[in-house]
Structures are given as structure tokens and as C-alpha cells.
Amino acid sequence: MTTSASVPAGSGNAVPASGTVTDRLIEANERYAAAFTDPGMDARPVLHVAVVACMDARLDLHDALGLSLGDCHTIRNAGGVVTDDVIRSLTISQRALGTRSVVLIHHTNCGLESLTEEFRHELEMEVGQRPAWAVEAFRDVDQDVRQSMQRVRTSPFLLHTDDVRGFVFDVKSGLLREVDPA
Ligand SMILES: [Zn+2]
Numbered sequence: 001m002t003t004s005a006s007v008p009a010g011s012g013n014a015v016p017a018s019g020t021v022t023d024r025l026i027e028a029n030e031r032y033a034a035a036f037t038d039p040g041m042d043a044r045p046v047l048h049v050a051v052v053a054c055m056d057a058r059l060d061l062h063d064a065l066g067l068s069l070g071d072c073h074t075i076r077n078a079g080g081v082v083t084d085d086v087i088r089s090l091t092i093s094q095r096a097l098g099t100r101s102v103v104l105i106h107h108t109n110c111g112l113e114s115l116t117e118e119f120r121h122e123l124e125m126e127v128g129q130r131p132a133w134a135v136e137a138f139r140d141v142d143q144d145v146r147q148s149m150q151r152v153r154t155s156p157f158l159l160h161t162d163d164v165r166g167f168v169f170d171v172k173s174g175l176l177r178e179v180d181p182a
Contacts, residue, residue, distance in 0.1 A: 041070045043097060049073070050093045052148070053105040054080035054112075058171045061105070073099060079112040079144070080105055081136040082151040091157040100160035104148045105176070107169040112137050112144075141168055145179040 019027075050073040053061055061067065061074055075089045082104070093099045115137040124130040138144035145166035153161045167176040 039069065045070065045072045045093075045097065045099055047071045047101075048099045049101040049103060050075060050090055050099045051103045051105065052076070052080055052082065052086055052090070052152075053169075054078065054107055054110055056107055056110065056171070059105070059107055059169055064169065064174060064176070065103075073097070079110060079136055079138070080107075080148070081112075081144070082148040083133070083136065087151070087155050087157060090152065090155070094159045095157075101163040102152050102160075102165075104145060104152070104164070104166040105169050106141050106145050106148075106167070108141070108171050110138075110141065113139065113141065142179050146182055149179075149181050 047067075049071070051061055051065070051067075052075045053059060055076045055078055061076075073089070073093045075086055075093075077083065077086065090099075090102065112135070115135055117135050117137060119135045119137065120130055145168060149164050149166045152158065152164045155161070166179045166181070168179060169176050
């Protein structure tokens with residue numbers, strides 16, 4: 001997995017010749033702030049829900065779920081995996097900011113399906129140390145959603161584990177499919 005600051009040629013959102021992609025984001029923010037008015041919102045999500053999802057660029061959580069600014073917490077990482085750090089965020093979300101429902105979203109064609117834990121070994125060979133974290137690669141997306149639901153439901157730190165539902169988002173159709181907790 002390599003990262004690059006470049007944007008493919010021909011993209012409608014191509015980076016200006018003179019600037020980096022970050023420069024472009026800063027310019028967009030200046031336009032955003034010029035039209036911005038303080039919505040006067042509380043930090044507590046209006047719908048009392050936290051959404052845990054993959055960081056995949058094709059997944060627009062707000063549009064896909066009909067969410068508006070202020071409605072929810074969004075917690076994202078590679079795979080939408082329920083790691084210790086996701087439990088940390090959910091614990092703060094529930095105990096300090098009043099959420100009580102948890103929605104987990106994985107998706108079709110996820111990059112984690114093409115990785116294995118061997119990735120950690122490859123990193124170790126390259127840089128001389130093995131990461132402390134697990135890759136959390138998976139073969140069966142439904143099974144990984146079930147495991148994620150289980151991790152949330154069994155966490156001793158969370159106040160609310162009765163409304164935890166898991167889904168697979170289809171990147172071709174835009175539809176969510178619910179996974180039976182089994
Ligand atoms: Zn993904």
C-alpha cells in the first residue's frame with residue numbers, strides 16, 4: 001500500500017499545477033468559511049447514534065444514510081474494524097456525548113479483503129520492526145461485521161449495547177444490506 005499526493009490526470013478535481021492537494025483543500029475551506037454561519041449546535045449528536053465505517057473513499061456516509069450536520073458521530077478506519085481505539089471513541093461517544101445506538105458499516109470490494117496478516121511481516125522485513133497493531137484483514141465481510149458487532153456488544157466500557165446493527169454497503173448499487181448477528 002503506497003500513498004501519493006498526486007491526483008490522476010483528467011480528474012475533474014485535478015490539483016492546480018501550482019499547488020499540492022492540501023493547498024486545494026485549504027482554498028476550498030476559505031470558500032466554505034466565507035459562506036459559513038455558526039449553526040449554534042451542541043456537540044451531542046442529535047440522533048444519539050454513532051456510525052463506525054470503513055474509510056473507503058466511495059462511501060459517503062452522510063448522503064448514503066440521509067444524515068445532516070450534527071446528527072451523528074462518525075468513526076472511521078481501514079475496514080471499519082472495531083479496534084481498541086474504536087471502543088475508546090464509542091465509550092466517549094456514549095458516556096460523554098449521549099449516543100446510544102451503534103451502526104457498523106463494512107462494504108463490498110474492501111481493500112482489507114486483499115490483505116493478510118502477512119502484511120505485518122512484510123512491514124517488519126522492510127523497516128525492521130513489526131507493528132503492534134493487527135492488520136485485521138478478512139476474507140468474509142459478513143463474518144467480519146458479525147465479529148465487529150460482537151466486540152461492541154461485549155465491551156465492558158459501553159453503556160448501551162442493545163441497539164447495535166451491522167451492514168454491508170454495496171459500492172456498486174449504494175444499498176445497505178443488513179448482516180444477521182447470528
Ligand atoms: Zn474498506
